[in-house]
Amino acid sequence: MAASEPGEGVEASVDRSRWSLADKINNLFDTIRRPDGTPHSNEEVAAAMAKSAGNSTISASYLWMLRRGERDNPTKRHLESLASFFDVSPAYFFDDAKSRAIADELALVKLLADAGVTRVATRLGGLSPKSLSHIADIVEHVRAIEGLDTSPRRPTDRESGN
Known part of the structure; x- marks a missing residue:
């Protein structure tokens, strides 16, 4: 550029x-x-x-x-x-x-x-895979509490690099 x-x-x-x-x-x-x-x-x-x-x-x-x-x-x-x-x-x-x-x-x-998730996303950098997994579990739990879809979202081919 x-x-x-x-x-x-x-x-x-x-x-x-x-x-x-x-x-x-x-x-x-x-x-x-x-x-x-x-x-x-x-x-x-x-x-x-x-x-x-x-x-x-x-x-x-x-x-x-x-x-x-x-x-x-x-x-x-x-x-x-x-x-x-x-x-x-x-x-x-x-x-x-x-x-x-x-x-x-x-x-x-x-x-x-x-x-509206910028602050959360910026704080994830550098966390271990184990910590990221725990955070994902917490997010799914909160989604369930709020009655939102909790089915795992699979990345598209573009997102996964395929």
């Missing part, structure tokens, strides 16, 4: 192994939204980053240039602060494999946001 305009989404078909820094930053802005669903502004993010980073500030215009690909060498502290604002691991910016995994998780979270 050319980083021509901040806020232009990175399509799912894009090879994430070739993402530029601008693509990664724009993906965060496009995927992680305010509770009301609106995107965060450069000004808002820069102000929060400056507040959390102490003496290492970043301007909204510099963030805009990063998002456009006009600058591509922020400090490590800036990237860590940006990761902190969007509540992702700093590895998102430094490790291509982690970047792809985190981007995939974010894409799932964005899909789940419409269903």
Whole structure:
């Protein structure tokens, strides 16, 4: 994706192994939204980053240039602060494999946001298979209590990668 305009989404078909820094930053802005669903502004993010980073500030215009690909060498502290604002691991910016995994998780979270389960979904990352199984059991129990369908849902071929 050319980083021509901040806020232009990175399509799912894009090879994430070739993402530029601008693509990664724009993906965060496009995927992680305010509770009301609106995107965060450069000004808002820069102000929060400056507040959390102490003496290492970043301007909204510099963030805009990063998002456009006009600058591509922020400090490590800036990237860590940006990761902190969007509540992702700093590895998102430094490790291509982690970047792809985190981007995939974010894409799932964005899909789940419409269903009102974003907070739960974001907290599942890193849990053991045993813990995930227990959580699935709890969800099925609550669905039964509320009189909802409890039959196991099988993933489609597309979801399972077949």
